[in-house]
Amino acid sequence: MKHIVSLNTERCKGCYVCASHCPKGCLTPGSVINNSGYIAIERVETADCIGCGLCVLACPEPRALTILVSKEVS
Numbered sequence: 001m002k003h004i005v006s007l008n009t010e011r012c013k014g015c016y017v018c019a020s021h022c023p024k025g026c027l028t029p030g031s032v033i034n035n036s037g038y039i040a041i042e043r044v045e046t047a048d049c050i051g052c053g054l055c056v057l058a059c060p061e062p063r064a065l066t067i068l069v070s071k072e073v074s
């Protein structure tokens with residue numbers, strides 16, 4: 001299985017709590033200001049994502065982060 005973290009930058013408030021909880025360094029502060037005036041988080045390397053869900057659990061903003069599971073990859 002491959003895990004992909006889906007990010008909705010418009011729901012992100014730029015607190016970066018998710019980045020501090022990710023054990024694989026998949027998330028980092030970005031450089032784009034969203035329509036609400038926050039500098040949203042950025043996905044860096046989803047290939048390293050282990051699907052632990054810590055980022056989603058830590059995020060205070062509903063549906064800013066979602067974990068998707070794709071079919072097995074070769």
Ligand code: SF4
Nearest residue numbers: 012013015016018059
């Ligand atoms: S924890 Fe949620 S709101 Fe905070 S930076 Fe990460 S995605 Fe954005």
Ligand code: SF4
Nearest residue numbers: 022049050052053055
């Ligand atoms: S699911 Fe786990 S490994 Fe993947 S981005 Fe979130 S905290 Fe990092």
